[in-house]
Amino acid sequence: DVKVTQSSRYLVKRTGEKVFLECVQDMDHENMFWYRQDPGLGLRLIYFSYDVKMKEKGDIPEGYSVSREKKERFSLILESASTNQTSMYLCASTTGTGTPGANVLTFGAGSRLTVL
Amino acid sequence: QKEVEQDPGPLSVPEGAIVSLNCTYSNSAFQYFMWYRQYSRKGPELLMYTYSSGNKEDGRFTAQVDKSSKYISLFIRDSQPSDSATYLCAMSGGLNTGFQKLVFGTGTRLLVSP
Numbered sequence: 001d002v003k004v005t006q007s008s009r010y011l012v013k014r015t016g017e018k019v020f021l022e023c024v025q026d027m028d029h030e031n032m033f034w035y036r037q038d039p040g041l042g043l044r045l046i047y048f049s050y051d052v053k054m055k056e057k058g059d060i061p062e063g064y065s066v067s068r069e070k071k072e073r074f075s076l077i078l079e080s081a082s083t084n085q086t087s088m089y090l091c092a093s094t095t096g097t098g099t100p101g102a103n104v105l106t107f108g109a110g111s112r113l114t115v116l
Numbered sequence: 117q118k119e120v121e122q123d124p125g126p127l128s129v130p131e132g133a134i135v136s137l138n139c140t141y142s143n144s145a146f147q148y149f150m151w152y153r154q155y156s157r158k159g160p161e162l163l164m165y166t167y168s169s170g171n172k173e174d175g176r177f178t179a180q181v182d183k184s185s186k187y188i189s190l191f192i193r194d195s196q197p198s199d200s201a202t203y204l205c206a207m208s209g210g211l212n213t214g215f216q217k218l219v220f221g222t223g224t225r226l227l228v229s230p
Binding site: 043107 | 148152159
């Protein structure tokens with residue numbers, strides 16, 4: 001089974017702090033994603049990456065950046081955290097485009113971030 | 117109007133009941149339809165995956181797609197307290213034109229009481 005591991009389950013940060021959320025997958029998947037999940041708004045795509053050093057903006061990229069230096073690792077960075085970034089952050093991965101599994105996401109357990 | 121609509125619930129049923137969860141959508145290009153289950157404080161996990169219209173059954177779960185009505189359903193037979201979770205529908209277009217972003221519903225919270 002594919003495993004997607006998010007290193008931090010719960011974080012509490014202060015406004016203005018720089019925040020790193022790390023995600024690692026162990027099945028050689030090409031695509032990796034960062035979502036945030038909020039009550040009533042569902043899952044919203046922040047950024048995704050289809051290859052090492054490649055990234056694409058999702059629906060809500062403002063205030064976030066990402067880094068993918070290795071295939072298995074995808075990091076989400078909040079340069080200056082704000083209270084409206086308090087949320088559950090979910091990392092996910094899929095196989096390469098064009099394959100039957102390309103749109104089946106495997107999620108990590110999530111990182112719940114609170115910004116005070 | 118959202119691309120995918122899903123009633124947030126909560127939907128409360130007694131153990132053993134048949135549960136029907138639904139999503140409607142507006143984009144006729146959607147061809148792949150999924151249901152994810154998410155337990156509290158966990159990430160979503162894939163429950164059912166269907167392509168185009170029709171039914172798919174897996175144990176107590178049946179996924180149904182009606183593309184003409186732009187309506188998908190998940191049925192749970194003999195519901196158990198362990199089925200208590202949030203159920204998210206998700207869908208995307210074809211795979212042969214590069215990456216197709218998944219569009220999610222907001223999720224329906226299901227509570228099955230013993």
